[in-house]
Amino acid sequence: MALLGVHELSVVYQTQHGAVRAVEDVSLEIGEREAFGLVGESGCGKTTLALALLGLLPRNGHIRSGAILFQGLDLASAPPDAMRRIRWKGIAMVFQAAMNSLNPVQRVGDQIVEAIRAHEVVSRDEARQRVVELFQLVGLDPERARAYPHQYSGGMKQRAVIAMALACRPALVIADEPTTALDVIVQDQILAELVQLQTQTGMAMLYISHDIAIISESCQRVGVMYAGRLVECGPSEKVFSAPQHPYMQALLGSYPSLRGERGRLAAIGGEPPSLIFPPPGCKFHPRCAHVMPVCRREAPEYREIKPGHWVACHLHG
Amino acid sequence: MKTNGKVRRYLFAVMCASVLGSMVVMCQCGGSQLPLLGRKVVLKVGMQEEPSTLNILNYQSVWSGYVLGRFYRTLYDEGPVDFEMVPILAESLPEYDAATTSCIVRLRRGITWDDGVPFTAADVVFTANMHLQIKIPSLYYAAWEFIDRVEALDDYTVKFVLKTPRATFFSNTLLPDNFILPRHRWRSVVEDIKFTADPVGNLMEYQPNVPVGLGPFRFVEWRRGSYIKVVSNPNFYGRGLKLKGLEFGPFMDEILYKIYRNTDTAILALKKGDIDYIWWPIQPGYLDELKGHPDIAVTTNPANGWKFLAFHCNREPFSDVNFRRACHWLIDKDFLVERVLQRHGQRADNVVPPVNKFWHNPDVPVIGKGMTKAERWREAKEILTNAGYSWVVPPEIREDGAVTPGKGLRMSNGEPVRTFSLLTPTADYDPLRAISGTYIQQWWKEFGIPVNAVPTSVNDILRRADPTGDFDVYILGWIRLPIDPEYLSTLFTSRQAVKDGNNTSCYRNPAYDALAAQADAEMDREARRRIIFRMQEIIAADVPYITLYAEDVIEAYRKDRFTGWVNEPMGIGNPWSILTIKPVQPR
């Protein structure tokens, strides 16, 4: 059985302009020790999906339907207390804005100690000892655990955040674009370390990124999101070498070489659709090079075209 | 750890609860009825302010008088009800000798100060010499400037020698605020400061811890801002004396002066029984609230004072007496009393109010009383027309009251009357005067007189109300005038029309000045009265002031607590009441 199973999950944000369907009918599975990559344009619902997994959706967002199975529990309907126990111990997260995810008035070490002691019965000293190990693991000077976040550089903060995510030895770590705010050199180092840590510690990882290169290198499987839906999902080497969905094709097509310069997902022509009033049929059809009449009418089914390779496109109907 | 915290919390809660509990117990018994004081008779008086100090010479306000005046005595006083002079520390009325301009005062025997030292002529001489040497501005000029010397003929006879005859010798030197001080207590104080750079300031700063007096009450305790406690003096010499049908006590053991900074809470305190009397006049607005209360009585007495409007007689157009007279005719005092005061007051038609029976001249003509607007307009118009004034559009009034407002009033030289301002106190200080000012503005304007009422802070009006000050017309009031109308000589004489003088109107009339000088020097009461009458007529005719109205003095007291209050003009809160009220026997 997979570690995490998401089944037809839909998340909606209530706004003044209407309901934002940020995640729609998403199903995916992540196995033990697996690294799963999630790619997609900005605003397609990646972060929303991650937050939904932890039950941390903003106040105006809620899970409309679907299930999140994790360690035998449906997180979509878990009582707050159970959810609280899953957090960090079961699923930890490295947030997009690592700069601001540390409490400015608390010593960094204490913030990690706090996380440990919220889930495990250990003495403060034991927890501190754990922090020393974690700091060494992520390449930080353990002495700095007594410092405050403002005394850290950006890269150090990111490392501390990663250390914090690993503190309770979670089964799954979600890393939501963990390096976007850092400068390029530091990004490289940290990414490399993160990948190394994942294999080293044997945890599963949901890696959300723009960075196709890193995902193709380090993730066994990859999912592609477009406008709240998962449009393609399969083993990395398959998806990257032979993308089946026109959206993925367009993305990779505008991207010269996987082995060349690494970079972000390229922009493709046209605008991402509105999530409040999405186009009828396939949401990608206004931008699709292979658009057919049926695409304007009906949403394509998400089906397994080859073993382990799922696509939602009428071309594969 | 956790249990510890719980225990601590529990203890804290218990502590809070017990403190609160005992406070609740206190509140339940601490209100009106305090059983501890059951046996003593205590008069509880509400006061708005407290005395500035315990130094009787630093007599800054009525509040000082209410408290400190109970400890000391003067040689004479204005008697109850009719204000006729009565001996207090003196034994008989003063014996004035015109030939030598001197006066003999015979003292009562057997009076002792609170500390047992006998009161003698030496105390009187000491007090007089202190005034003559140190010259406290507020007292010296009014009461001592004209005294040559004061000597003791024997232990109980004092002789005052005057430089020149001065009528205020009787009303000021022997009377109200010249309290006799104990020589044995004050001599060293006065000696110490006599030759300092600022003897007056230093004398005022002197703070006796416990004033030694010889009055009906003795000082016990003063908690600043909260209360003053005095007890009745068992050795008070006046106990049992009778005067004009009043028998003197005091018939209480203590007076507790409590400070209430605002009338609202004082009224509640009276209703609740926390106090027996509010020692300040209350606004008529509170009457309804008090009427229903079975144990509260309300008294109304006329005031010896008035609100007035003053002209700057050095400035055009007020320099013309005709203009001032016409302005007077246009003011509907009946309306002000009826509508603005809601009848809680009287017209003021004379600078010496009728309540001051001896000095009031009843024959001074009254302007506009009971007359219609048309009649008053006719008078005003006639005065102005005869004096050569003219209008671009003359004011007209028909018998049915319909009015054509006047426009463009011109003086006899053809120049337009300039727009002037009428300074009135602001509504938050005194709504009645503020409203009256607005009405007066309207009445004058309608008649073509270009005036603007300007509500102004009282301090500012007071600053500008100076003979050298910048104003056209202002409204102020004299709330509590002295009984002897000596103020006629200060408010309207030329010598006071200088900076800091009291003749703020800059009214100048040599004939009046001469009368004033004559009145000042007239030692014969009847003769002086005739001159004072004449002066009242002149002021009424020349209108440097328009007296407007006098608000009644409304007071409230608990009739279930004390009875026998002495009604006087200015109210029941007078020294005589304190000496004569008796506790009501509980049913």
Place this chain on the structure above:
Amino acid sequence: MTFWHYLGRKLFQLALTTLIIVTLIFFLFRVMPGDPVKTIIDPQMPPEARAQLRAQFGLDKPPVVQYLIFLKNAARGNWGVSFFQQEPVFRIIMRKLPNTLLLFTSAVVLAYLIGVPIGKRIAWKRGTPTEAVVTFVGIFFYTTFLPWLALIMIWLFAYKGIPLPWGGVLQLPLRGMMTPEIWSDPAASALTKGLDVAVHLLLPLFVLVLIFFARFMLLMRSSMLDTLEEDYIVTARAKGLEDRVIMNRHAARNAMLPVVTAMALSLAFSLNGGVLTEKVFSWPGLGTELIDAVMKNDYPLAQAAFIFLAVIVLVANLIADILYIFLDPRIGFES
């Protein structure tokens, strides 16, 4: 910069501000309409008496000279003598200051202890009816006309009384800080007297606390609402911490920072409220003294009372600044 440097600079600023305030107040009173010598209304005062008084008050010299004399004396600790009480103003103020401090500090402390936790909690419960109601109540007291509120409280608690469940009526005292009957009774014990003052403190304290509390609560609420949007709050929730810990250790701790400063500042704005409270409850404090002195143009007393109140506010702000250093590790000093 070390802490001592910082403190030194702050103290210097405080001294400078005080001097500016002293100067402003001195001249403000002198340009304010009114003349102390004229407020003595007495037809018996001849011009020469008024002139003599003016000289006695030192008002016969040009304002600048008066100012220099005042500064010279003030530097020596001599704040002048009240025109009307004829007592050194320093002594008058020292007599009344403890009463004001008792009322004000207890009000501020209580309002803090009540307002901050409530503000914290309603922000936490944002969007609920509880939040809406409590916020409305806060705004109501914040904008309420104080004397009106005070008089209603007096009428209700001190006049009508509150019936107690076990019979009897709870009636608080109407005025002041002590019951004359109790304090003037030689037999009354110190405990009774102390409790008596506590009982008198209740009503004015209640009114003042209501107003301060509303201020502090609203301040805390809005600061807390901002803080709750911060990313580290999401992190804290993701860590699986308990709500209580998130609210206190993470949100409130950060939300307190701007509130500390704002509270110290708001003291300055609530001064008039305090002065009015003293007046309505006949509380013998500095505020009442100030009103009287201003009304009578008693310059030495009025300006000294003003300066004292201003310095109290300045010191409160200094304390807030120092507190801030300890609350916010981002303000650091070399050791």
